[in-house]
Amino acid sequence: MGEEVGEEGYYTLSFLNSEGVLLVITSVLIELVRTALQNAKTAGELPLDDDNFPVQIETPRNKQFGDYSSNIALTLKKAMGLNDSRDIAQRIIRHFPDSPHIDHLEIAGPGFLNFYLKPTWLHDAMLTIEAQDTAYGTNTRLEGETILIEFVSANPTGPISVVNGRAAVLGDVLASLLATQGAEVSREYYINDALNSLQLEKFANSVAIRYAQFLGHPVVVPPADESSQETLEPGTPQTDPAKAVLHFPKDGYRGEYVKDIAQSIFEEVGTHLETAPAEEKSDYFRTATLKQMIATQRNALQAFGIEFDTWFYESTLYTENSVEQTIESLKAQEHAYEKEGALWLKSTEFGDEKDRVLVRSNEKATYVAADIAYHANKFQRGNTKLINIWGADHHGYVARLKAGVAAAGYNAKNLDIILTQMVSLVRDGEAVIGGKRKGNVIELKEDLVDDIGKDAARFYFLLNSYETPATVDVELAKRQTNDNPVYYVQYAHARLANILRRAEEQGFQLQPVSVVDRSLLIEPSELDVLRKLTEYPNELTSATNEYAPHRLTRFAMELASLLNGFYENCRVLPGKDDPVSAELTQARLSLVNGARIVLRNLLNVIGVTPVEKM
C-alpha cells in the first residue's frame, strides 16, 4: 500500500534537488525498489506475478538501520510463498538501479532492506525550507474542504474550568492543523441558552439572591453537603434590619463568580431592580447573567489564546423556527412517529440502539431535536465537514446525534465526533469533586493561565493524547512550571534567533542557501537536525490525520534536543579559541535559519509564542 499511503500524504518527504525539481524521497525509493523488482523478474530471479506489488518505505526507529528501510522482501516472501527473505533481498539488491541519492544498501535482520542516503539530499532540503519559509510544512490536500470545528461549548452557568482546557487547546490546534492542510476552517462555540432550560433559570435566580444581598438582605445558605452547616450570611455591606431574610436554594449555584456577577449588576443598576415588577426582574437577570457569563468565558478563552469565529446561540434555533422545521421535515420523511403522547425519531433505522423522543408529551422539544437542527444548520452554512469535541461522558449520545443527522438527510460520515477522555482534578494530591453548583470550580484562567501563562498552559495540555484519561493537579502544574518542556523548546528557538543576531553583529550576512557550500555540513549532529527538519511536513500531516496535536509537542522537544546537541558540537560563529572558517559559518547559519523557520512554524501551529529572547 506504499503508494496509496504516499498519496494520502503519510510519507511525503519532499525537497528540491540542485536543479530545483521537487522530489519526494519516499516515492523515489519506491520507484527504485519497483524497478529492481522488474529487473529481477526479467532476469528470471523473482517469480513476480503482480507488477504493482505494494512497496512500503518506512523510517526505522533506530538510525543504524539506515535513513529508510523497506520490508519488501518479507512481504514478498509471504505473498509468493518463498522461503528465504534474506535471499530475496539479496536478489533485489543485485538488480538495484543506480541512483545519485543512495549511498549504499544493506540487508538486516530477517531481510529488511536498509537504505543509506547521501547527505546531499538533506542539504538540498534546506532550499525547500528557505523557499517556502512560513509555508514550509503546509500542503493543499484538503483544499476545497470547509470544516467547522465546535468545541468547549460549556454551559453558560459558570466559568471555563481547567477541565475544559484540554478540549479547548485540542480544538484550537486541530483547527490550525487542518488549515495547514489547505482546509478552510472555522471555530465555533455553542451556547446552550435555550429557554426551556431550567438550569439557566436556577442560575439567574442564584444571581438574583446574591444581588438582593447587596441591597442589605441577609441570606441563609443551606449546607452544601453532609459535612457542612447551614450558614447565615449578612447583607452587604451590612444587613438592613428592614429587609427580609432570603433563602438560597439548596440546588443553587454557590460559586464566588455568582457574587461577582451580582455585584456588577448591582454596580450597573443600583437598587433599581428591587422595586421592578417580577417579570421585568427575572428577564433582566436572565439576560444580564447570560451576557456576563459568556463575556467571562470568552475572556478566559482569549487569555488562553483561543478566538472563536462564531458564538452560536441555541435559542436562535427556536426563534428562527429551525427546530420546528427540522421536526416537521422528519415527520414528512416518515422518520418520526407518535407514541404515548410523544413524538419519536426512528433512530434505530439509522444505527441507534433505540428510538428517541423528539417532542415530549408536554410538547416541548428535546435537546436532541435542537441538536439535529443545529447540525443541519451547520451543513446548510456550506460546511463539508463537521468536527465536534466532546467529553467521553457524552459517548452514549454519539449514535443518537449521528442517527438524527442521517435522518435529516445528511451524511453522518461528515460529522466527526472526537471524545476526549476525562480530566480529573486534584489539588495537592486530594481529589477535587468539582461542580458549578457546589461552587468549587477550578478556573482555567484564574487558577492556571494567570499564573503560568498561556504558553506553558497550552503546552502542558498538549503533552498527551486526548485518548488517555488525565489527572491535572493545578498546584503541581504551577510548582512544576520550570520543568515544563515549553521552556526547553522556546529556549531553543531563542538561541537560534540569538545566533542569527550575533552573526549580523559580527558582519555575517545570511546568504541564500543556493550559494552557500552545503556540502560542509557533515557532522552527525548537523545531519540529525536536517533530517528532523525534513520530517516536519509529514509530522503535520500525521498529526492532522490522527487528530493528534500532541505529536507536535513531542516533535518540538525532539527537535530542541537535537539543536542542543548541534549547539554543543558545532560552533557556528568563530570564537576566541574556536576558529571556524567563514564558509562553514555561512553553511551553519543556513542550517540555523532553517531550524528557526521550522520551529517557529510549529510553535505558531500550536499557539505557543516563538520568543526571540528569554
Added chain:
RNA sequence: GCGCCCGUAGCUCAGUGGAUUAGAGCGAUAGGUUGCGGUCCUAUAGGCCAGGAGUUCGAAUCUCUUCGGGCGCACCA
C-alpha cells in the same frame, strides 16, 4: 446486566496501518561544560508493555478471555 475507553520504567506519559535492540520528560546515580545565553550536554540504573490463550516467520500493536480503573445506558442538558 449491556456498551465504550484505559492499564507500557519510581512518577507523568509516547509508541497500537504487526517488523530489525520498546522510547521521552521528570526523578535517581556518575561525569562534563563558565557558554555563539547553563532553562545545557554525556553516560548509567530502571520494563515477563496488567495476567492468560490464540493468529503470524514476527505481536505493546490484531482476536478471544480474566482482572483492575473510568465513563455511559432519560420524554436531563
